[in-house]
Amino acid sequence: LFGKDINLILVLNNLSADHKTVKVDMSASTILYTRRTVAEILKATTSVDLGSRQGKHIRIKIPYSYYGKYLTTDKRIQVTALCEVMRMNGAKLLVEKTIILEDTNIIIKIPRRVVVNKAATLEISYANPLPEPVDRCVLLVTLMNQQVKIRLARLAPRERSKIYFEFTPRRPGPLQLQVDFSCDKFSHVKGFVTIAVAPA
Secondary structure, three states, X not given: OOOXXXXXXXXXXXXOOOOEXXXXXXXXXXXXXXXXXXXXEEEEEEEEEEOOOOEEEEEEXXXXXXXXXXXXXXXXXXXXXXXXXXXXXXXXEEEEEEEEOOOOOOEEEOOOOEEOOOOEEEEEEEEOOOOOOEOXXXXXXXXXXXXXXXXXXXXXXXXXXXEEEEEOOOOOEEEEEEEEEEOOOOOOEEEEEEEEEEOO
């Protein structure tokens, strides 16, 4: 989840009967969806001794404080581990993992029944998933081909808040509602819902 620390485990297994020493170079970078690197956020080297047919786990932690300010709207992090067997033939193995961080959901609650030409009230709840406060919060609500921009109060770390939004549908059938939440630390956290409007 975006805003949380990322915990990974690299699993190394020695499939042979021989003792092996493996040098592991690990790195993590924020990337665009095109895989282009934005910023390197973690670099570490370690050495692991593996006995005959032995397996070992290496734990990797990437705190939010490492990646937060370097993340793009793609919210992608690429983690690589280059594993090199020391001595012998110096065999190398590259392990890669792309992590796409999930946004904290926007929660939209709609009334049980929405009827043409009758006012209905939606509840839109939104959250700050970060361990730091956020400012300049804006909610963009798109409904019935109209956009409403709502400026919101700052949110404390990990705070969730909600607003109520009233509208009157003019025709029966499905209505698309889109909500887009942005602030000074992240942008374009989206929520969608389809509202079934009943005839009068």
